[in-house]
Amino acid sequence: MKKILVIEDNLEVRENTCEILELSGYEVFSAENGKIGVQEALDKMPDLIICDVMMPVLDGFGALKILHKNPKTTNIPFIFLTAKAEKDDFRKGMNLGADDYVTKPFTDIELLEAIEIRLDKYKHIAEPVQAHNVFFNVEEHFQTILTEFLKDKEHRFYKQKDLIFREGSTPRSVFWIKEGKAQTFKSHEYGKELTLSFYGNNDFIGSSDAFRNSPYQESAIAIDATEIILIPTEEFMEWMRSDNSIAQHFIHLMAIKAGEKDKHLLELAYSSVRKRVADSLLRLFKHYKEDDHRLFQISIRREELAHIVGTTKETVTRTLSEFKEDGLIDVKGSSITLRDIDGLEAIPA
Numbered sequence: 001m002k003k004i005l006v007i008e009d010n011l012e013v014r015e016n017t018c019e020i021l022e023l024s025g026y027e028v029f030s031a032e033n034g035k036i037g038v039q040e041a042l043d044k045m046p047d048l049i050i051c052d053v054m055m056p057v058l059d060g061f062g063a064l065k066i067l068h069k070n071p072k073t074t075n076i077p078f079i080f081l082t083a084k085a086e087k088d089d090f091r092k093g094m095n096l097g098a099d100d101y102v103t104k105p106f107t108d109i110e111l112l113e114a115i116e117i118r119l120d121k122y123k124h125i126a127e128p129v130q131a132h133n134v135f136f137n138v139e140e141h142f143q144t145i146l147t148e149f150l151k152d153k154e155h156r157f158y159k160q161k162d163l164i165f166r167e168g169s170t171p172r173s174v175f176w177i178k179e180g181k182a183q184t185f186k187s188h189e190y191g192k193e194l195t196l197s198f199y200g201n202n203d204f205i206g207s208s209d210a211f212r213n214s215p216y217q218e219s220a221i222a223i224d225a226t227e228i229i230l231i232p233t234e235e236f237m238e239w240m241r242s243d244n245s246i247a248q249h250f251i252h253l254m255a256i257k258a259g260e261k262d263k264h265l266l267e268l269a270y271s272s273v274r275k276r277v278a279d280s281l282l283r284l285f286k287h288y289k290e291d292d293h294r295l296f297q298i299s300i301r302r303e304e305l306a307h308i309v310g311t312t313k314e315t316v317t318r319t320l321s322e323f324k325e326d327g328l329i330d331v332k333g334s335s336i337t338l339r340d341i342d343g344l345e346a347i348p349a
Contacts, residue, residue: 002119005046006030007037007063008081009055013104017050017081020108021115034058035270035349038066041073042259048119050102050111053082057270061096068097070262071255077118081106142249149239150176154230158182158222164205167219171209173230177201180226181288184218185307194268195308196261198223198287208254210236268310271349277319278344280308281329285338297337 004026008014011032018028029044031037034051035058041049049067053060060080067073078097083104099121100114155178158164164175164182175182182199196218199205209216210233231239240247267279285296306316320336323329328344330337338344 001025001027002048003027003029003044003046004115005037005040005044005049007032007034007040007049007051007055007060009033009052013052013081017111020111024112026115034060034063035266037063038266039263041067041076042070042263045073046076047122048077048079048115050079050081050115053080058266061092064096064098066262066266070259071251072259075122077122079114079118081111142245145243145246150229150231156228156230158226158228160222160224162222162226164220164222164228165216167217168215171206171214171216171233173232174207174210174236175205175220176229176231177203177205178227178229180228181223182220182226182228183223184220186218193307194310195304196264197257198283200287204250204253207236207250208257211240211250211254267349273309273311273315274319274322275347275349276309276311277305277316277323278328278347280305281336281338282341282344283308285341295337295339296341297335299334300336301334 004021006014006017006021006028008017008030009032014030014032018030021028029040029046031040033055037049037051038058040046051060051063060082064078064080067076067078074097077099079100079102080098081102081104099118102111102114153176158180165171165173167187177199179201182203182205183195184197184199184205185193185195187193199220205220206216240250264283267276271279284298284300288298289296302313302317302320305320306313309316320329320331323344324331326343328338328340330339
């Protein structure tokens with residue numbers, strides 16, 4: 001069953017459109033503005049997106065621009081659904097990468113025909129990749145050749161807060177985490193930091209900079225005691241060229257990380273502080289939880305959490321106290337235990 005995401009701020013139009021699609025045999029998800037729509041697209045990975053243009057928080061043009069910049073969602077067919085039919089709006093949407101433009105009011109047949117045409121077009125693009133994956137287990141093959149490739153590489157041990165590489169420096173190595181935790185961040189000219197991504201066991205850091213042959217775009221530090229294998233950049237790129245499945249694997253990894261960063265930056269721009277603190281704790285939970293049968297606990301300084309949230313240490317401290325009073329977390333010194341995952345996820349934006 002094909003999945004379709006409907007992004008529309010008008011409740012009646014949204015519900016009617018969803019009903020038409022469900023009756024036609026599609027699995028349907030919906031969102032009331034572009035910000036939520038982008039998050040839903042990254043989470044659900046629909047086969048097609050129908051989106052209004054004029055919406056609060058983030059309009060359709062903004063949603064399309066974000067999704068088309070992300071390798072993970074750039075090929076999802078995108079249809080604008082709007083009451084505005086001016087040439088300038090039409091041209092702007094198409095220039096951003098929209099696949100079609102359906103003007104309100106529309107008939108059921110007009111909408112369904114537009115969807116079928118776009119899904120059929122995308123099917124011919126996707127079929128070769130799907131057929132390849134049926135006969136070739138890329139992931140299994142990758143793990144086998146990775147083990148062999150790393151045999152003679154240098155191991156290096158980092159203590160908590162040790163710098164792995166600095167933003168702007170020449171990428172002489174790509175880093176593979178054998179055991180431990182790390183994070184990447186960007187520094188403001190006045191010394192402020194913003195945490196971008198988290199990494200754990202079996203993750204690569206610095207591979208995208210090696211692909212671009214450009215200086216590191218961010219800095220990386222160890223969060224805990226961490227063992228890392230260093231791969232010289234030239235050897236890494238030779239390895240990429242030696243097997244198409246390796247390059248395919250890294251393109252997939254980079255698409256995932258790009259999606260995570262875009263989602264995080266979107267939250268920083270539009271979400272409340274409470275939502276950002278909750279989402280930051282959930283990001284740590286999803287990256288580093290090891291045992292599904294135990295409460296997740298992490299030791300993190302308030303200043304470090306503030307760098308993830310994009311706010312001040314005082315604001316983070318106050319918000320954590322509120323969460324503790326609400327029964328969502330426990331706090332003892334720098335240790336935070338998540339007690340109610342569903343409650344944290346339900347905090348409104």
